[in-house]
Amino acid sequence: MPHISLPEGLPGIRGAMAFRPETAKPLNELVEVLLRGPNTLSPAERELIATYVSYLNDCYYCQMSHGAIAAAHLNGDEDLVKRVKADFQHANISEKLKALLIIAARVQKGGKNVTADDIAHARSLGATDLEIHDTVLIAAAFCMYNRYVDGLGTMQPRDEASYRERGKMVARDGYIAVSKTYLPAEPIPR
Amino acid sequence: MPHIALPEGLPGISAGFAFRPETAKPMRELAHVLLHESNSLTPGERELIATYVSSQNDCYFCQTSHGAAAACHLDSQEAVKQVKTDFRIAPVSPKLKALLAIAGKVQRGGKNVTSADIAEARSHGATDLEIHDAVLIAAAFCMYNRYVDGLDTWQPRDESMYAEMGRHLAEHGYIKPSR
Numbered sequence: 001m002p003h004i005s006l007p008e009g010l011p012g013i014r015g016a017m018a019f020r021p022e023t024a025k026p027l028n029e030l031v032e033v034l035l036r037g038p039n040t041l042s043p044a045e046r047e048l049i050a051t052y053v054s055y056l057n058d059c060y061y062c063q064m065s066h067g068a069i070a071a072a073h074l075n076g077d078e079d080l081v082k083r084v085k086a087d088f089q090h091a092n093i094s095e096k097l098k099a100l101l102i103i104a105a106r107v108q109k110g111g112k113n114v115t116a117d118d119i120a121h122a123r124s125l126g127a128t129d130l131e132i133h134d135t136v137l138i139a140a141a142f143c144m145y146n147r148y149v150d151g152l153g154t155m156q157p158r159d160e161a162s163y164r165e166r167g168k169m170v171a172r173d174g175y176i177a178v179s180k181t182y183l184p185a186e187p188i189p190r
Numbered sequence: 191m192p193h194i195a196l197p198e199g200l201p202g203i204s205a206g207f208a209f210r211p212e213t214a215k216p217m218r219e220l221a222h223v224l225l226h227e228s229n230s231l232t233p234g235e236r237e238l239i240a241t242y243v244s245s246q247n248d249c250y251f252c253q254t255s256h257g258a259a260a261a262c263h264l265d266s267q268e269a270v271k272q273v274k275t276d277f278r279i280a281p282v283s284p285k286l287k288a289l290l291a292i293a294g295k296v297q298r299g300g301k302n303v304t305s306a307d308i309a310e311a312r313s314h315g316a317t318d319l320e321i322h323d324a325v326l327i328a329a330a331f332c333m334y335n336r337y338v339d340g341l342d343t344w345q346p347r348d349e350s351m352y353a354e355m356g357r358h359l360a361e362h363g364y365i366k367p368s369r
Contacts, residue, residue: 150300
């Protein structure tokens with residue numbers, strides 16, 4: 001049972017967002033820009049960063065949702081997603097993305113852990129300032145989303161098929177479009 | 191020196207915001223709704239939660255700027271200092287103490303929040319919306335703090351600059367840049 005009375009039948013962050021549409025709006029806009037906006041990193045690469053950080057934070061709902069969205073962007077390659085979580089150094093991803101995942105893991109433990117060497121390593125593999133910026137912010141943002149989802153004790157179904165189906169939908173339509181299926185149409189009177 | 195080429199002369203998060211306006215917009219809006227818009231928790235109380243979490247995350251820029259905004263709302267530096275050192279003996283309501291305890295749990299990880307923490311906050315009159323906002327403020331500052339420190343932004347040790355920033359934030363909120 002969630003810690004507060006969240007709308008029923010909406011798992012994970014969706015229940016929390018439907019409870020508080022005023023904060024859901026910027027939360028959805030941020031994730032849309034970070035993970036789907038125009039970028040030299042592909043949506044799949046950015047979803048893998050989000051999935052990896054959510055895994056490090058042990059947030060079941062977020063790692064399953066974003067893992068499914070990443071897999072949908074990768075033609076259904078769920079094995080690659082699992083490999084990134086278990087041991088990204090041996091996953092079939094670019095060396096640049098591996099360097100960015102190292103930075104993301106540092107940020108997950110705390111921003112001050114990122115070293116000049118981590119940055120130099122990413123640059124030597126072709127990472128741009130914008131890509132480094134976005135990696136830091138994706139990792140930081142998922143330290144927020146993960147805490148929000150777990151801190152409210154949201155419902156997190158253990159049903160892989162439901163995440164797979166929704167992952168395809170979000171990969172196709174995006175976060176803001178899909179949010180219209182669960183956010184209230186009218187503002188909630190306060 | 192910041193890890194990437196951020197615009198010069200802008201302290202802390204302002205440099206990250208100027209570098210990437212596309213992400214700055216929702217991040218500003220989120221802070222504005224959480225800390226500035228009307229709420230049964232006062233802006234001073236919500237800034238104290240933000241300051242406390244930033245202090246637990248050891249982010250100098252965030253704890254000093256939000257501490258200054260809180261001090262401005264509350265007309266007291268002392269409350270801000272005591273909340274950071276030991277909120278249990280700070281001159282704040284028992285309800286806010288219970289919400290700060292929840293925020294501290296969220297800072298260490300969302301799963302640390304227990305039903306006993308929630309029951310304690312409710313026994314002091316906290317509503318579901320107040321508990322929700324305490325959790326999200328704490329979670330959001332785990333993002334802002336990591337963003338500011340993860341880019342190694344410039345964080346001047348200049349108290350008067352933070353005092354001025356705090357006044358601007360307390361008066362105008364977070365949508366527009368303070369400098």
